[in-house]
Amino acid sequence: MLTTIQATFDKSKLRYVKAVMKKLKLDEDTNVKRISMGQLFNEMTACIIVPEDKLRITLQILIANDIMIYPFDSEYKKVVDEIMRQPKGESYYQKSSIDKASPGIKEPFEKILFEPKISKKVKKSLTEKLDAAVKSIEQKGGPDNMIDNYVKEGNYKAIKNWIQNDPLHNKDAIAKYIQAIRNYIIINKRKGMNNSAYVDTAIQNLSEVVADEEIKAITSENFINIASEAILTLSSEINPESLIDVINLPNVSQKLNVMAAIKLSELIFDNNPLDQNLLALAAKQINKRYLLLSYDVMEPIISEINKIKFNRLIDYITAQRKV
Numbered sequence: 001m002l003t004t005i006q007a008t009f010d011k012s013k014l015r016y017v018k019a020v021m022k023k024l025k026l027d028e029d030t031n032v033k034r035i036s037m038g039q040l041f042n043e044m045t046a047c048i049i050v051p052e053d054k055l056r057i058t059l060q061i062l063i064a065n066d067i068m069i070y071p072f073d074s075e076y077k078k079v080v081d082e083i084m085r086q087p088k089g090e091s092y093y094q095k096s097s098i099d100k101a102s103p104g105i106k107e108p109f110e111k112i113l114f115e116p117k118i119s120k121k122v123k124k125s126l127t128e129k130l131d132a133a134v135k136s137i138e139q140k141g142g143p144d145n146m147i148d149n150y151v152k153e154g155n156y157k158a159i160k161n162w163i164q165n166d167p168l169h170n171k172d173a174i175a176k177y178i179q180a181i182r183n184y185i186i187i188n189k190r191k192g193m194n195n196s197a198y199v200d201t202a203i204q205n206l207s208e209v210v211a212d213e214e215i216k217a218i219t220s221e222n223f224i225n226i227a228s229e230a231i232l233t234l235s236s237e238i239n240p241e242s243l244i245d246v247i248n249l250p251n252v253s254q255k256l257n258v259m260a261a262i263k264l265s266e267l268i269f270d271n272n273p274l275d276q277n278l279l280a281l282a283a284k285q286i287n288k289r290y291l292l293l294s295y296d297v298m299e300p301i302i303s304e305i306n307k308i309k310f311n312r313l314i315d316y317i318t319a320q321r322k323v
Contacts, residue, residue: 002033003055005048006070006300007062014044020065021046023092030058038254038297045070047296056083064089070300151176154184160214181215181223189230192238199239203246206231210252228256236263240278243267248287254294261291262306265313282313283320 009017018037025032031054036047046067050058060083062069069080150158159177185206192202209215209227216224235243246260268279295302295310302310 001052002049003052004296004299005050005055005058005062007046007048007067008070009044009046009068011044017044017046017067020062020067020092021048024048024058024061027061030054030061032058034293034296036254036293036296038294045297047299049296055079059083060086060089061092065091147173147176151180151183154180154182154187156180156184178218178221181209181218182221182226185209185223185227185230189234192230192234196238199234199242202234203231203242206234207246207249207252210256224253225255228253228259231256232259232263235260236267240264240267240275241281244282244285247291248285250290254297257291257294258298258302258310261286261295261313262309265309269309269312279316280320283317286317288314288317288321 007017021035021037024030025035030050032048032050034047034049038045038047048058048062056079059069059080063080063083147159147162150156156177159173159180163173163177188202188205192199206227210224210231231246232243235246243260243264247257247264249257264278264282268275268282292314299307
């Protein structure tokens with residue numbers, strides 16, 4: 001029997017955790033079957049699937065490497081707490097060896113170990129691009145009217161560039177940046193609902209919002225959920241076939257991938273007669289392996305009824321591909 005371990009960590013530790021997971025996968029003591037990584041609420045998460053008899057040793061290794069474990073229930077928490085009370089085992093990476101190699105450096109361990117270097121050529125290129133962007137804005141007569149127009153148009157990228165490039169930007173620019181994102185989502189959803197020919201463009205634009213790391217970091221508004229809901233509405237109500245594309249979308253939230261699959265399952269199996277064309281297309285085009293990795297991450301927060309709907313679609317795809 002297999003069991004699941006859910007680890008949570010701050011995004012700043014992503015590089016370090018990836019390195020630990022890579023070593024864990026190769027560790028013969030754990031016999032790890034699969035590792036999925038993604039975002040769960042405001043934290044990053046790693047879902048590790050191991051045989052039940054390897055659960056304790058895997059937990060010991062994770063805890064030794066300062067990886068936080070998410071307890072599913074009281075019994076699971078009891079095992080984790082018991083291991084936490086024991087002396088820590090040996091970690092994969094020894095911080096002392098890093099300290100010796102870099103005396104006096106007080107950067108976080110994972111940053112010292114994995115921080116990439118930027119060449120002088122790349123730095124020069126970035127500086128030239130920033131200078132050109134600032135000059136372009138100045139030539140158009142200043143930022144105030146332009147930013148207001150950007151807000152109305154939902155052009156949050158232009159406002160972001162202005163904030164990054166001008167240290168003396170208006171103190172309200174951040175608020176306008178957030179309003180521009182909100183407008184961008186509303187505009188694209190409205191255009192898609194009113195014009196079926198624009199649906200694919202709208203979904204692509206909204207997917208960029210869902211994949212934007214800086215937007216994910218905004219805590220005052222849940223733009224990722226709002227944009228995801230807009231994508232699901234456009235797909236299911238205007239162009240159901242596009243749900244398959246959403247399921248296969250990389251670099252967005254795993255929640256969107258999984259909810260698109262659940263929505264597709266509803267459209268196919270909850271209506272009579274069955275849409276055989278959509279069903280055949282789903283069986284042929286859905287990236288099942290990628291979808292299951294997303295599901296592993298989201299399973300702890302999916303309702304039982306939605307799990308049934310998801311599995312109904314997966315079971316059909318599996319059966320069809322065996323034919």
